[in-house]
Amino acid sequence: MAHILLRDLDVPDIWQFDTYVANGGYAALRKSVKELSPDEVTKIVIDANLRGRGGAGFPTGRKWSFIPKTAQVKYVTVNADESEPGTFKDRQLLEGNPHQLIEGAMIAAYAIQATAVYIYCRGEFWDLAHALEDRIEEARKANLVGENVLGSGWSCDMFVHLGAGAYICGEESALLNSLQGLLGQPRVRPPFPAQMGGGLYYWPTVVNNVETLANVPWIIDHGAEAYKAIGTPESPGPKIFCLSGHVAKPGNYELPLGKTFRELIYDYAGGIPNGKKLKAILPSGASGPVLPATDEVLNAPMTYESVAALGSTLGSASFILMDEDTDMVWAAAKMIHFFKHESCGKCTPCREGTYWLDQIYHRLLRGQGTARDLEQLERVPKQMVGVTLCALGDFAANPVLSTVHHFRHEYERYIKQPALEKAGAVAEPV
Amino acid sequence: MAETVTISIDGQSYQVPKGANLVDAAKLHGTDIPVFCYHPKMKPVGMCRMCLVELGSVTVNRESGKPDLDEHGQPVIRWQPKLQTACTQTVSEGMAIRTSTAKVVEARDDILEFILTSHPLDCPICDKGGECPLQNLTMAYGPGESQFLYDDKQHLAKHVPLGELIYLDRERCIQCARCTRFCDEVVGDDVLAFHERGRKLQIVTVSDPPFDTKFSGNTTDICPVGALTTADFRFGARPWELSEVPSICPHCPVGCNISASTRLDRDSGGKKVIKRIMPRQNEQVNEIWICDKGRFGHHHSLSSNRLQTPMLKKDGAWVEIDWKTAYQEVTSRLQKYGEKVGFLAGPSLSNEDLWEMRKLARRTCRDCQIGLWPATMTGLEAVTQAGVGVGTHLAALGPESAILVIASDFEEEAPIWWLQVKQAADRGAKVMVANARPTKLDQYAKCVVRYEYGEAVEVLNHIAVFARRHDKLNQTLVEGRVDGFAELEADLKGKRVPKQHSEAAELLLDTENLVIFAGNEGLTLAQQAELMQAAANLLILTGHVARPNNGLVAVWPGANMQGALDLGFSAEATVSLLDNPPSMWVIGDADPVAEDARAAAVLDQAEFVVVSTQFMTPTAEQADLVLPVLSFAEREGTFTNAMRRVQRFYMAQTPLEGALSAWKVFAQIGSALPGGDKPRISAALVMRDIAQHVVRYAGMNYTDLAHVETQFPDVGGHDLYYGGNAYANHGGLGIQWATNAEKENYRLTVRPVSAEAPKYEDLTLIPIRLLYNRDVLFEPSTVMHARIPAPYADFNAKDAAQLGIIDGDQVVISAGDLQINVSARVNGQAPTGFVLLPIRLSQLPVPAAPAMCSVQKVEE
Ligand SMILES: Cc1cc2nc3c(=O)[nH]c(=O)nc-3n(C[C@H](O)[C@H](O)[C@H](O)COP(=O)(O)O)c2cc1C
Ligand code: SF4
Ligand code: SF4
Ligand code: SF4
Ligand code: FES
DSSP states (O other): OOOSSOGGGTSTTTTSHHHHHHTTTTHHHHHHHHHOOHHHHHHHHHHHTOBOTTTTOOBHHHHHHTSOTTOSOOEEEEEEOOOSTTOOHHHHHHHHSHHHHHHHHHHHHHHHTOSEEEEEEOTTOHHHHHHHHHHHHHHHHTTSSBTTGGGSSOOBEEEEEEOOSOGGGGSHHHHHHHHTTSOSOOOOSSSOTTSTTTSGGGSOEEEEEHHHHHHHHHHHHHHHHHHHTSBOSSSBSEEEEEEEESOSSOEEEEEETTOBHHIIIIIISOOSGGGOOEEEEETBTTTSOOEEOOHHHHTSBOSHHHHHHTTSOOTTOEEEEEETTOOHHHHHHHHHHHHHHHOOSOSHHHHHHHHHHHHHHHHHHTTOOOHHHHHHHHHHHHHHTTOSSSTHHHHHHHHHHHHHHHOHHHHHHHHHOTTOOOTTSSOOOO | OOSEEEEEETTEEEEEETTOBHHHHHHHTTOOOOOSSOOTTSOOOOOSOTTEEEEEEEOBOTTTOSBOBOTTSOBOEEEOSSOEEGGGOBOOTTEEEESSSHHHHHHHHHHHHHHHHTOOSOGGGOTTTTSOHHHHHHHHHOOSSOOSOGGGOOOOOSOEESSSSEEEOTTTOOOOOHHHHIIIIIIOOOOEEEESOGGGOEEEEOSSSTTOOTTTHHHHHHOSSTTEEETTTTTSOOGGGOEEEEEEOSSSTTOOEEEEEEEEEGGGTTEEEEEEEEEOOBTTTTBTOOOHHHHHTTGGGGOTTOOOSOEEEETTEEEEOOHHHHHHHHHHHHHHHGGGEEEEEOTTOOHHHHHHHHHHHHHHOTTOOEEESSTTOOOHHHHHHHBOOTTOOGGGOOTTEEEEEESOOHHHHOHHHHHHHHHHHHTTOEEEEEESSOOGGGGGOSEEEEOOTTOHHHHHHHHHHHHHHTTOSOHHHHHHHEESHHHHHHHHTTOOOOHHHHHHHHHHHTSSEEEEEEOOTTOOHHHHHHHHHHHHHHHHHTTOOSSTTOEEEEOOSSTTHHHHHHTTOBHHHHHHHHHSOOSEEEEESOOHHHHOHHHHHHHHHOSEEEEEESSOOHHHHHOSEEEEBOOGGGSOEEEEOTTOEEEEEOOOSOOOTTOBOHHHHHHHHHHTSTTOOOOOSSHHHHHHHHHHHOGGGTTOOHHHHTOOOOOSSOOSSSOSSSOSSSSSOOSOOOEEOOOGGGSTTOOEEOOOOOOOOOOOOSOEEEEEOOSSSOOTTTTTOGGGGGGSOOSEEEEOHHHHHHHTOOTTOEEEEEETTEEEEEEEEOSSOSOTTEEEEETTSSSSOOOSSOEEOEEEEOOO
């Protein structure tokens, strides 16, 4: 099947403006602006039931419809912060098929009658961001971006902004603060970004993930029904799955939502190297609960609803696979260290909780863990869940609670055999 | 309470003010929701998560619009599954919270445990210990013990200077951002920020010079832990040793309510002394803020240079004498010179001092002049008619109000008003600044009017003309109660209003409320008098009088200028004294010699000069007899702030041996004169005399002045926003005297004012006022010396180029007979043709009014 999102796999030069246009590019924007009203565009996206690919799976069309029409200034902000460990799909989209994102973002902007689009790229996307500016310039020259788009009287320019390498700036309200030049910390909500007072410079703002918006041109081209024919009713459309870790063929795979884990891992990605057994899957980078690789899990369809039923989240669908030799305590320690490093520090439970947990893991890996430490690993994360200002605090609790739950015996080994130190496994405390 | 909504707290229904914050509303009814980051004076940020509660709302039936009821007839409440932060909620009809369920209790316990994982065990040596919200809340809500291992604690720097006034202890900081938000939101000075993230998040100063704001001390009060301490107080005393004495700041016309934290101090020979100054809550004056001058500028009262014995000059040398001899020396002189005695009162005498001085003057001779120092401002009549309405509340002004600040560098002259007007602007109040040069308030103004020095009056006249032309007059008032309208109208008629002024007028007159703050920058005394009248004219004609949040405020150059005016002292009298010098002068706590060359010369010619003073000032030096008096901290009294609020201060310190209250001194002298009565035995009784004789103070007494009511939001008390006693107001909220406009049977008078402005053709020197200077009462606070600039003058770039001087050059400014050595600044402040010269940066006088000058560069 031809790709809808990763079209660079089918047409290698599609990043070039002419190639993109020759392959039907910008027809959807043209159609939206010339033939459809903003509300009609939103309606199509609502009907298609496109769900946000940034992690939360919020219905995209509904998000657009929250924007108050009366606001004088409105923005679309593209979340290209892609910082979740194991997530690298937005990068391929931006590098391989950038015009599709530009087109999707402009359609979103048209739907809410935005005055400008900002693309917030993670700091490490330096080269990519500069190339993207060139692509935008091409679209600007073709009157697809900027003043009086396609002669419609509606003007909307597009800008690229580079972050400074903080995971938290992928969280939408921290992203907006960062864009405004403020400290990258989440805001109190409500007001939500779509509301007056909650968005960029406090104007109503739609924040969408790169992949989410890359779906939009196809939906406009082919209609909501065609889109819903892909995937499942609650999780329609194609999805990019990022595979990394112990897997034969790591990389991005575009599949309709609803395929099983087994299909993806074994049929498409060649299974686990060296004939090893799969032990666990991190379905949404570091931030979702770990799933043990049971048959129940492997046979489950990959949709928002069924992964939730398994007690985890599909999130951004970045699967980190771990074979039977993986030390789950070590893996959890890595993730906690990451969250400790990335906690913005604004709210108490996450700032202090991640630090505390990190200390405990250090002790465990140094072979100095006690039974009391294991008790704390079950207790401290529970003190964080549900009471933090943003979801990072919840994310940080997930790897701990889930690994202790599913792989308790591995923790017990650390306590009983203090000599099991892994040299260099975890960076020294900072 | 205007509009209210009904909310349910732990099953009980309460009426609370609509739009109030949930934490404040709950507190009003005795439910303390613990908080760390929330502070009622700042926007909520939901950071610390301490205030978690169960939040729900009454479910309403779609069809009937009435609440659903359960089987007991109680409204059904839908509870949210997750705990919510109370501080980020605004109360709304039908809101319900549970603050003491197991879930809530456990969550608080958890949060406190988290906070304490990073907190050092410093309580025994921490300045905040004893008044620390963290300590209090840990006792009230904390876990019995922590599971966190002590060895896991992070150790951080403990003495990080954030400037020379404030120190940060990084270990103690709980990252609540109250300090940064205070600087950003309340003050608008970009001086503090968070650096790094996560557990490394730390407060840093981002300004140069560091922590560059006039309000830095307030951060140490609102810091919920002992992370911020002042260089002045840290390790000075333990809060529980301190007893709080209500007082009033003696430094500026705002009249901030302060609390003197005192203790019996070994280092001071067991005397009761002030260890620090804290703000005391008075919502209608300073809320809970004070500026750094008020906080750190109290050291004069403990200075070792204070005078302790009366001294008589004999053959050019001082001889110590006893009080009795001193009184005799004065009385015999008063009798000798009779008609030829002049009286001069300084800016920080209490009303009681002033009253006794006035009595003494009256007893000395019928027409003795009682002058005011500095003699730079006047306008009691304008204030009496059109002063701001009783109950004016700057902290409540918003879009419905306009505020005009004219001829004043507001932040320098009245810091806390500046802060309040700035915040009013943030809330949408229409602030207009009119001055001849840029000032800090400009950036918050909706409209900035620039005029040339001398033209301030014209601006107000133009606004009045606009009001007349555009139907903005209050006809009922004008027709019913105003005299002189015809003459004024005739005078204003036909005046051409420049566009800039009509735009300003449109902005100002389009709102319900209008407050005018009038200063004297660049004005002679005569012009300033006209400015006050022009402001009164405008306010009366447009009906912006007789109501709270409307009317005129003069930015007087002293803490009790208003009181002095109220009791009959005046700048005009001073001028007349200087024009026709008496043979003998009685000077109370003023230092004209240091401030005015002409006064120095006049006093030099006098036959006998008596000065009551705390210090051997240049004026005292030049006198014949000095009488040592007590500072504001060592006695009782009242000051009247420039919003006409009479406020009590109490005895905080053991009085300096040998010195007496000025009122007592004057009363003693007076009692020895023929017909003199026995001196009153207390300041309270002097106030009783004042109330009997001065209409404005009729009915006032010390008991009523001490009256307090609960204030909203209640920030003081045994309260968790701040854990100590200093904020709590036990000293009184004070009483404002009512203006004539507020008394219905009084008629109001308007009159044409002269807007004639001198054409300044030569280089003209404009004296300006700075907050930090070498005033007698401030100079002894050495902790502030780094903030007092060396004498300087601001030059316009064009003028500087013509004079061949650049920023930093030493120059001599000659004005009249004065030669003033200063360093030159060229930084865009001074308009072309004008040199701005701050007064009181040295002990050498500078002109008190605009003066022609010439400038010479000092060659190295
Ligand atoms: C800690 C944290 C990090 C996040 N990082 C990203 C990210 O890197 N990229 C992204 O698209 N969304 C990220 N999100 C989700 C965004 O907050 C937001 O939900 C998303 O951008 C919405 O776009 P969508 O509706 O198109 O998914 C993050 C959320 C949290 C709480
Ligand atoms: S949960 Fe963590 S990342 Fe989110 S606001 Fe709180 S401290 Fe910052
Ligand atoms: S220094 Fe004090 S006020 Fe500032 S963030 Fe730290 S605890 Fe809060
Ligand atoms: S604003 Fe004025 S009254 Fe208030 S503390 Fe400062 S100097 Fe004192
Ligand atoms: S989160 Fe409400 S007080 Fe800190």
